[in-house]
Amino acid sequence: MAELPQPISDDDSNLPTDPFEAELVAYLDGELDDAAARRVEARLATDPAAQRKATALKKTFDLLDFLPKREPSPTFATRTLDRLPAMVQSPSAQSHGSQIGSGSSNVVSGTLAATDAMALNPPIRSGHWLAKVLLAALLFAIGGYAASALVGPQLLTAPNRDSTADELSISDHRVVENLHLYAAVDNLEFVRALDTPEFFAVHADLPSDPQLRPPPEPRTPFGPTFNKQAEAFKSLPAARQQAIRELDRQLFAEEPGTRDRLFQVLEGYAVWLDRLNETNRKLVLAADSPRRRLDEVRSVRNEQWVDSLPPAWREELRKLPAAERQERILRWRKDEARLHEEWAVFRSHAPDIAANRAPWPFESENARQSVIEFMRAIYRTDDEKKCRFSDADRLRYTSNLAQANEWNGWAWYAYGKTAFDLNRKYELLPESADGKLVTSYAQLGKAEKMFEKGRGRTATLPHVGKWPEFALAVHNYIATDKSDKVPLAKLGPARPEEFKEPLRSFVVKELLPALSPTDRLSLEAALGKWPDYSRQVVSLARRYDLVAPGLMLPGSPKRWESLYVFGPRIKP
Amino acid sequence: MAIGHTSAQMALRDPDIRLMLRVRDDDDTAFVELVSRFQHRLVAVMHHLVGNADEAEDLAQEVFLRVYRNRKKYTPQAKFSTWLFTIANNLALNALRDRKRRPVLPLEVHESGPLGPRPNEAIAASRDAPPMHNLQQQELAKVIRQALDELNERQRVAIVLNKFEDMNYADIAEVMGLTPKAVKSLLSRARGKLREALQGYIYMDDEPPAPDADDETDENP
Numbered sequence: 001m002a003e004l005p006q007p008i009s010d011d012d013s014n015l016p017t018d019p020f021e022a023e024l025v026a027y028l029d030g031e032l033d034d035a036a037a038r039r040v041e042a043r044l045a046t047d048p049a050a051q052r053k054a055t056a057l058k059k060t061f062d063l064l065d066f067l068p069k070r071e072p073s074p075t076f077a078t079r080t081l082d083r084l085p086a087m088v089q090s091p092s093a094q095s096h097g098s099q100i101g102s103g104s105s106n107v108v109s110g111t112l113a114a115t116d117a118m119a120l121n122p123p124i125r126s127g128h129w130l131a132k133v134l135l136a137a138l139l140f141a142i143g144g145y146a147a148s149a150l151v152g153p154q155l156l157t158a159p160n161r162d163s164t165a166d167e168l169s170i171s172d173h174r175v176v177e178n179l180h181l182y183a184a185v186d187n188l189e190f191v192r193a194l195d196t197p198e199f200f201a202v203h204a205d206l207p208s209d210p211q212l213r214p215p216p217e218p219r220t221p222f223g224p225t226f227n228k229q230a231e232a233f234k235s236l237p238a239a240r241q242q243a244i245r246e247l248d249r250q251l252f253a254e255e256p257g258t259r260d261r262l263f264q265v266l267e268g269y270a271v272w273l274d275r276l277n278e279t280n281r282k283l284v285l286a287a288d289s290p291r292r293r294l295d296e297v298r299s300v301r302n303e304q305w306v307d308s309l310p311p312a313w314r315e316e317l318r319k320l321p322a323a324e325r326q327e328r329i330l331r332w333r334k335d336e337a338r339l340h341e342e343w344a345v346f347r348s349h350a351p352d353i354a355a356n357r358a359p360w361p362f363e364s365e366n367a368r369q370s371v372i373e374f375m376r377a378i379y380r381t382d383d384e385k386k387c388r389f390s391d392a393d394r395l396r397y398t399s400n401l402a403q404a405n406e407w408n409g410w411a412w413y414a415y416g417k418t419a420f421d422l423n424r425k426y427e428l429l430p431e432s433a434d435g436k437l438v439t440s441y442a443q444l445g446k447a448e449k450m451f452e453k454g455r456g457r458t459a460t461l462p463h464v465g466k467w468p469e470f471a472l473a474v475h476n477y478i479a480t481d482k483s484d485k486v487p488l489a490k491l492g493p494a495r496p497e498e499f500k501e502p503l504r505s506f507v508v509k510e511l512l513p514a515l516s517p518t519d520r521l522s523l524e525a526a527l528g529k530w531p532d533y534s535r536q537v538v539s540l541a542r543r544y545d546l547v548a549p550g551l552m553l554p555g556s557p558k559r560w561e562s563l564y565v566f567g568p569r570i571k572p
Numbered sequence: 573m574a575i576g577h578t579s580a581q582m583a584l585r586d587p588d589i590r591l592m593l594r595v596r597d598d599d600d601t602a603f604v605e606l607v608s609r610f611q612h613r614l615v616a617v618m619h620h621l622v623g624n625a626d627e628a629e630d631l632a633q634e635v636f637l638r639v640y641r642n643r644k645k646y647t648p649q650a651k652f653s654t655w656l657f658t659i660a661n662n663l664a665l666n667a668l669r670d671r672k673r674r675p676v677l678p679l680e681v682h683e684s685g686p687l688g689p690r691p692n693e694a695i696a697a698s699r700d701a702p703p704m705h706n707l708q709q710q711e712l713a714k715v716i717r718q719a720l721d722e723l724n725e726r727q728r729v730a731i732v733l734n735k736f737e738d739m740n741y742a743d744i745a746e747v748m749g750l751t752p753k754a755v756k757s758l759l760s761r762a763r764g765k766l767r768e769a770l771q772g773y774i775y776m777d778d779e780p781p782a783p784d785a786d787d788e789t790d791e792n793p
Contacts, residue, residue, distance in 0.1 A: 022760035029734065031741050031756065053767075059774040060767045064735050066712050067720070070619035070628060072611045080607050080633045084640055239626035517604045525608070 024054055028061070075246060078518045082249055172233065175248045179229040181266040184273055186290035187243065188250040191262050193294050197337045199301065200268035202261060255558070269297075276300065302329060345413070356409035360563060361555040362416060370554045372401065375419055378428060378550065388426050388466065397422060419553060420564040428551045429468040429534045432493040433500045437467040444474065445489035456481065468492060468531070475531065494526075494533040502549045507537060514544050588652035596643045603643075607636055610653075613737065614660060620732045621664045622671075623717060631667055635660045650746060657737065657747045661729055668725040712773065719769035727762035730755060 020043070026032050027040040043050050175182070185191055194200045233241065251259055273281055280300045287293035306317060306329065313332075317325055352359060361367040375397070380386040387394050397418055404415040431437060441448050441464070450456050451474070459477045463469040471491040478488060493499050496507040515523065519540055526532040534551075541548040542557045553560055591609070594602035614635055618628035638659050649655070720728060729748060733739040741752045741759070748755065 018760070018764070021764055022756055025760045025763045026741070026756050029741070029759070056767050056771060056774060057763055060770045061735065061763065063712075063716055063770055063773060064720075064731075064766075066709060067620060067716055068713055069616050069736075070625055072615040072632070073625075073629060076611055076615065076629055076633070077604075077607050080611075080636050081604060083633065083637060084603075238630055242626070242630065517601055521604050521608055 020050070021053070024050070025057060028054065028058055077521055079242070079246060081518055172245070175245055176226060176230045176233050178248065179233050179244070181263070181270055182244050182247055184270070184285060185247060185266065186293065188247055190290045190294065191247070191251070191265060194269050195262060195265045197340060198333070199297060200265045200272065202264045202268070305333065349410070349413070353410050358409055358412045359416060360559060362412035367555065368412070371416070371419060374554055379422070379426065389422060393422060393425070417564050420560055423553050427468070427472070429531050430493055430499050430503050430551060431467070433498055433504070438471045438474070438489070438491050439465050439467050440470070443489055447478070447488040450478070450481070472531065490530065492530045492534070494528050494530040503551070506549055510546055511537065511541060511544070511548070514546065515540060586652060589648045592646055592652050593648065595640070596646045603640060606639070610656060614656070617657070617660065617732055617736055618664060620720070620736055621728060622667060623721060627667065631660070631663050634663055651743065653737070654743050654746050657733065661747050664729060665725050715773060716770065719766055722769060723762050723765055727758055727765070730758045731762045731766070734759060
């Protein structure tokens with residue numbers, strides 16, 4: 001056997017054991033043979049003190065049920081499997097890994113890869129941009145205030161591992177190289193939140209000045225910089241190290257385009273932090289949760305944004321009462337974001353717009369019709385009464401379609417964007433193979449009585465007769481309801497065999513065979529759970545660029561996203 | 573012919589052993605399934621032992637990695653879970669002894685501090701219960717946790733396996749490398765200590781506490 005029990009210390013074996021108590025405990029645990037059990041029972045029948053002791057022993061043991069049962073975090077299985085590199089690695093992660101291994105600094109190579117993809121590849125001039133970023137970020141990570149806020153206190157903590165376990169493994173090299181970017185980041189969700197126009201999203205309409213791009217830098221994985229970052233990393237608590245590893249792994253599991261964009265966001269954030277004054281930086285770094293940190297970043301950026309306004313506008317804001325002031329700032333920022341978006345679309349598609357060419361997938365009549373037909377069949381866009389859209393959304397949809405049909409060419413972009421947005425806004429969930437749609441209270445079984453009055457009724461009544469809105473409202477209400485759970489009838493299909501064709505075949509024959517073992521595991525974990533399973537199917541189909549029939553717009557999901565999410569960044 | 577305990581026969585009976593044999597034979601999907609099947613039990617047990625969520629996950633992860641690394645040496649003997657928890661026991665005891673040798677600032681200090689891991693999880697676990705009830709339960713859980721922490725490492729392992737893995741004395745003995753008799757005595761001391769530490773909390777709902785006067789009379793048979 002690989003693992004043998006270790007020799008034990010006899011730290012407690014010298015203490016005397018009360019023989020009756022030992023018998024009593026064993027009796028309570030059902031570990032005594034019949035004769036011994038009878039002896040204990042006889043004593044209990046006549047000895048009140050023994051009875052009390054038995055009760056106390058049993059009750060204290062029962063008390064342990066009050067200890068919370070810790071569930072593994074959602075990424076536990078993935079992280080565990082990822083520590084077996086030979087076994088489970090998504091193909092994309094592997095390819096990024098090799099790219100990283102042979103290139104220069106991964107931020108640099110990543111940015112260059114993105115540049116290549118955009119076919120904007122003039123010769124890169126040497127400059128000091130990256131040097132400055134790195135210097136700033138390094139100061140941030142291993143010196144100055146940030147060192148004491150992030151690394152410092154943890155350096156003071158005695159390592160909780162053997163020193164041998166602290167040796168840097170090769171798999172950590174990439175993590176260490178990027179530590180200056182990861183050091184003030186909580187997790188991938190935090191990075192994604194930063195990747196919004198409100199924070200550090202890279203605007204597609206920014207001029208692509210090659211001088212602003214970082215020059216290639218020789219990779220020095222064992223130079224003094226690397227060593228300093230390695231030391232800093234090793235000094236972090238194991239949990240924080242693991243969180244940073246996980247962040248790195250998730251970033252490199254992203255599509256190259258997304259990954260490069262997120263790295264640009266991280267760079268922007270690191271530089272911004274570095275340039276903040278002491279007080280504001282402290283506010284951001286000392287936040288005790290990702291959400292609070294984002295709030296601090298938002299608040300500081302709002303101040304900075306206001307400071308950048310023309311004096312007359314600042315004056316206008318200054319005169320407003322606080323609440324109104326906040327509202328005005330929000331409105332102005334929203335307007336600004338919309339203009340950015342429109343401008344981004346225009347810049348990215350200037351030649352197509354000038355030539356009035358239809359964007360993908362509307363270049364061919366067939367593809368055009370398949371999108372229109374999808375929207376009609378699924379959302380009943382041709383039927384005012386049965387259409388799932390709000391009146392305003394239906395109006396937007398029909399007018400965009402009419403305009404596209406009339407004007408043709410680039411006018412299809414507005415239609416495509418509307419179809420895409422509405423497909424995201426009005427969630428599609430597959431119907432059950434037996435054709436039954438839960439759209440009324442009578443179909444809820446015993447749970448029906450939960451919706452007879454009160455908040456449950458209010459939350460669900462507007463959705464009666466609508467699939468999947470009604471079932472979702474019921475599901476959402478029950479998930480937040482604090483009263484005792486009542487058995488609920490099944491709300492929708494949550495297994496491949498419960499889906500209608502062709503979705504069933506899609507899941508079994510296309511999606512499942514394409515999934516990595518870890519993704520398959522996460523899908524299996526959702527089996528039988530509605531609507532989680534269906535949502536997982538759609539989310540994985542998107543990730544693997546597959547089209548789940550009846551749930552997703554026809555055509556490559558990635559192409560849809562690259563063209564119609566927040567204005568296109570990269571031309572397809 | 574009497575049925576011998578050959579590995580094939582045992583494997584046929586125990587689905588966990590069947591799964592581990594597939595892992596041994598380099599069936600990677602089997603390992604994925606194994607992690608999926610045992611992660612909840614392992615993390616829960618480790619958490620009860622070390623009292624810290626991140627350390628519990630680290631240890632549970634290490635258990636799985638050791639299972640994987642040692643898969644070729646696996647020979648089905650007793651229950652698979654006994655083998656798994658033998659590895660877990662060794663790692664947990666090492667971690668607990670390590671902690672004793674080199675006291676560190678408790679990791680919990682960082683859990684809600686800057687960039688600390690998942691500060692909301694503890695609250696999320698019990699969000700369905702009414703607030704007062706929650707508070708009472710949280711306080712109680714804290715007291716029980718302290719009582720558990722006061723046990724020595726081996727007592728704690730025995731109690732946790734007995735309570736949360738529902739293991740009998742023979743299995744605990746195998747996991748911990750002891751005789752069943754030693755386990756009986758270990759558990760008796762542990763339960764006695766828990767009874768002393770928690771006696772103020774056990775008559776909360778029903779009868780008042782019994783007078784202490786004759787509680788400690790000689791109970792020897």
